[in-house]
Amino acid sequence: MLNAETRNELCKYAKKIVDSGLVVGPGGNISARAGDKMYLSPSGFALEEIEPEQWIEVDIPTGDITDVGLRPSSEVLMHLYGYRSNPDIRAMVHTHPSHCIAFTLVEKNLPVMFPDQAALVGRTAYIPYIIPTTDLLANAVAEKVTTASSILLGNHGLVTTGRNLREAYYRTQVVEESAKIYLSAKAAGTPVPLTDQEVDDIAALESEDYRIQLLQKMK
Ligand SMILES: [Zn+2]
Helix, strand or coil, X not given: CCHHHHHHHHHHHHHHXXXXXXXXXXXXXXXXXXXCEEEECECCCCXXXXXXXXXXXXXXXXXXXXXXXXXXXXXXXXXHHHHHHCCCCCEEEEECCHHXXXXXXXXXXXXXXXXXXXXXXXXXXXXXXXXXXXXXXXXXXXXXXXXXXXXEECCCEEEEEEXXXXXXXXXXXXXXXXXXXXXXXXXXXXXXXXXXHHHHHHHHCCHHHHHHHHHHHCC
């Protein structure tokens, strides 16, 4: 993907994230990878305000930042370490969705409850609260992105990854929906999630085809 395309895609999904209520005000940060570079939201902007040329180019191997007169998001290390940790990742979405945060105030491990969640997201990892913007948080996220495509950050929010922005964005939506479903189920009674076997069966179910069909439906 050309860099210009990456920048336009970032603008598109930044607006979707704000329109979906997944962040409020200047919260959250997103990035996409193109070759050895990542393109990250600048600091101090609401996501929907960012123009294509304002995404900050960072060299993944060296961490060198191309100077465009703007500072990168304060979570630059979280994104950088994430891409270094798992080379399959092409996009990262970090948001502060209200149900995800509410969930981490009362629970740690989000169960897999329904087929779309199993197919699109799978099991969600959890990191207890760590002060934002630190290399401690960046290292904790980098450790989890090798085994999970979604990570709940205690008292903070959510990180999702994907092979493209669309996948990372849909994962954010599905995890937020899952947290919402869990909380409303728990308010009404005792939630009964899918069993490990049921989750594995969905993963085995021509997994790629099923996932692609879901993504088509969600367009
Ligand atoms: Zn955050």
